[in-house]
Amino acid sequence: MVYGIIELINFAHGDIFMMGTLVTLTIMNWFGIVAENPPQSLTWDLVAKLIITAIGSFLVCAILGVIIERVAYRPLRNAPRLAPLISAIGVSLVLQDTGKLWKGNTDIPFPSLPFGTFQVGAVSISSITVFMLLIALILMVGLHLLVTRTRLGRAMRAVAQDREAAALMGVNVNRIISITFFIGAGLAGAAGFIYSLQFPNTNFSIGYDLGLVAFTCAVLGGIGNIVGAMVGGLIIGIVRSLVSEIPGTVLPHGGDAWVSAVVYGVLILILVFRPSGLLGQQTPEKV
């Protein structure tokens, strides 16, 4: 979403997500939820604390995103196209090292929270998985509504299409871009929170890889197309898990070692035949 508006590969996005996981961890620790002594039962008290954690993570990352935009991107808005890319790489490095200074350079475990599982036929599903899917769905629908139905969303789309024309129509471009970064970075923070529920640990370097995967999904689906990004995410997820099942007898070191090669291979193949992604519009070339 940030990408669609300012047309910049935000390398720092994944690292904001990483900061989100660290912020989540910190807030949980403030509430006394620590990895060494995880809570045993799911009480309303715990749920309330988790909700506050999620909101906290959202806010901290959102503010972080706005600050980054203000400091590193806004002065470069009219600069040559690659200048903000380099400063984005710079921001990514800064965030990684900040994370490392803050929490050390080892894996940090999340507290494992007591979520039940339930059975559907022969398959047992953790309630957290359902919960995650639910949250993801709500966020996606919300985002879609925000962009397509509200005044703010219309302003965002206007800025994305033509910044100068939008400014002439009375849209405060700086404010809209700041808000975009606020929401985009905040969502990364929320994702950090969800990640903490599902995965056992985090460290300072997860952001970069996940950011790239996320960007790959977006490109695969077609940049700026939310449904496309979801389809792209789905395809890449399936390819990843299928490839990692390939045994070592077929490929040296087994499929796991080849995952990213295959993922990018699939991406390249798809882009060869559909240069603007699966669902991306073939925009007519401007002359």
Next chain:
Amino acid sequence: MLNVPESIDGGLLAPDRSLRALLVKWLVALLIPVVVFTFLWSGEALENNVLLAIFSPQNSILSDVPSVVQAGIFCAVFYATVIALVGYLVAADNGRRGRYGTIELWADMIAYTVAPILLISWTNDLVIGLALSVIVISIYLFVRKRVRDVLHYSPPAPLTDIQVFDEEQRGFLIRKARIGSLWFAAIFAIISLIADIIFLLLGSLSTILLIWAAIRTLVLPIAGYFLGWLGGIVAARQTLREGTNGTTKNGTSLSGKVSKRQQLEGLSTTRAREEARNLVPNDQPLQNRGTLRFCIVIIAAFVLFYPALDPVFFAFGTNGRLVGYDDLGYYVILALGLNIVVGFAGLLDLGYVAFFVLGTYTWALVGSDQFTVITGIVTNPQIWPWLFWPMLIIGAIIAALWGVLLGAPTLRLRGDYLAIVTLGFGEIIPLFFQNLDKYTKGTSGISGIYHPLTPCASSLPSIPWLRFLSWLPCIDWSSYNPVPYYYLILAIIVLCIFANLRLRDSRLGRAWIAIREDEIAASSSGINLVKAKLFAFAAGAFFAGIAGAYHAAKLGTVASSDFNTTDSFVYLAMVVIGGLGSIPGVLLGAVIVYSLNQLILAQLDSIATNPGSFLYGFKQLFPSFNFTDIRNLLFGLLLIAIMLFRPEGLIPSARRRRELHQHAEEAAEVGALDEPPGAPGFEEEIRVE
């Protein structure tokens, strides 16, 4: 108007008033840095060591003949160039800027030359000294701007004094230059003599050097007279001259060459202003092309003889520093190659490391035992290393072929789709080399890769008809001796720069630039997009292949864990920070990014433990603090800072600078000059700003 005095010959030693002001201006401006270099840093040590090496070898730091010769040549070239430069500057200055201009020039010279020299000699480290001086210069520029604001001073617009020079006036320029150089050389000789006498009284000067001091005092002024002549000729060649046929009315002269003046008339305002900046006389001769040439001579001499000079300048640890510079060399080549793809053709490539990996493994697999392991062919270690030289090219060609292969699927992609696909290649190819460890030994790495060989008595295979090469000196190519690699990479860099320049100015290069500016317009103008883009990928990959083969041969070991996808970003940062499409910019960008990342930030910890350094106090305050922990943080901050400071790059290419300026100037008139230079209307027109 430049008035030629009547008695110019009588004025050689007693110059008239306006010339005296010029002399004072430039003599002071250049004497200060030269004296600081000579007596406060290592200039005199260098000179003395060369002499000592000749007359009493046991007292000199310079131990072997080649390094004495090199240091000697450097000394001669350095001082001769500076003396000639003074003459050039005196001749080229029209003296129009007055008193403020003189003071400003002196301040500039202190900030740009004296400060770096002092900082380098204080930190005793070239790279760190230069980095600190960049900070000092930024502060200076800021202060200068403030002072100008306070004094309500703005430098006068350039070029009000364009005039056509005839033969007599050019002769006067040369005489001016001679006077300048002569005075400079004479004063410098006297200063050196006084310094030597002081040393003599202090008892630290050997007799041999005393004789030298006497000779030098006599020789320098004479040399100054002739070098001034040289500087004057350089200056006179840049004056605006009439068409060779004596008229300016018809377009071409007898020889078919268009006169400079007519060229200027045909150019747009922006271009004319750029060109006119290089004319003589000028009010800022320090910034024109002639001065640049003198500086290039000095820098080239410094780079060429650096290995010999290093022990005199920085004492111990020459080899360690040279290893660092050797590595810097292949980064320069990578940046030059990436500049073709990103800077010229405008194709954002985030996976450039792939081609470097290909080049590296080409030589690693062929030039080591691994070749026997894979193919079963037993190779003779006496002969096999010779293959390095052809493989340097073959490796590059292989990389270029892969460039075409990987470029082909991306032809239809644009902008960031292209970026992500190239990023993918940057991920896939190193992964292949890592996972196919049956052949490449993966992360544990191939070791024992052959170093290159050059012909000499002991390295030649016993083939009779090759014996004629046995007179060549043997060169130690092992990893412990970085000097040959320094010269190897220097030669490769020079070739690469040459290739880059020729490519840029070729038909293909213009096609690339056209594609960068507007793909559709380019293809409508008959440019074959497929061919041009594939050539761009191939040319970029070719350079990466050379860099890779060099890297493998120099290091002797290659492991897949040496390469990261993120390396591509570092290469890209070099190109963007230097200035997209600008060759000097890219060179500077590579040097700056590499120095920051590898030579400065990586060494902060060891610097901080040294009591004499500027970080020592900091380390004492926070003993548990480790600079390694914040290395990337500092690097990231610096990247952001440089981009905020100069978004278009440190030395933007002339074309790009013109584009940027054009925006500001569009309101003003852009087009051919209506008035010819020299006509009364020209000055008004050129000062559109």
